[in-house]
Amino acid sequence: GAGVSQSPSNKVTEKGKDVELRCDPISGHTALYWYRQSLGQGLEFLIYFQGNSAPDKSGLPSDRFSAERTGGSVSTLTIQRTQQEDSAVYLCASSLEGVVSPLHFGNGTRLTVT
């Protein structure tokens, strides 16, 4: 079956613009994660969705970042008023049930803020 799909694969934007990143998880996976991968910095947790429960937003770096998950499926990560330090690869992952099930990662969206 299809894996986790992310779009766009690459996004170049000017500083100050808003961007939306999309994630289509594997069908039936109730858990969905967003991570940020910067060069040499590993993966930074951003936000977690589990079913209909309130998301854990504790990793969002500022109030310019927000995410939603509609109908328990597709998720959108929005960054408002982008800054150069937002440049990174944004990874989405889904799993059947939290971390005890394997996380399936998408190929990411590479965001470059000029």
Next chain:
Amino acid sequence: AQSVTQLDSQVPVFEEAPVELRCNYSSSVSVYLFWYVQYPNQGLQLLLKYLSGSTLVKGINGFEAEFNKSQTSFHLRKPSVHISDTAEYFCAVSDGGSNYKLTFGKGTLLTVNP
């Protein structure tokens, strides 16, 4: 909060040599431990995991890892590597009481040379 230290950012080895990638974590309470691998131009995938039970866990492609609670370590090993093992390897930890929040290390780039 959990933290994960991968002591080596890069490990070059020759084909058929043994390899050990080191990982230490901060918390001494009950934990879940994972190794994820990212092959060139691919998404991350689960290599192996420790949830409970035997401290020696085996994963895909001949890799294994040993959970050492007293040393808070979870080192990854393979007795004989192949060119195809060239990839970035990430150690990750989750508090046993939390089924969803994974903290990743910064990664170790394993390069296998002929």
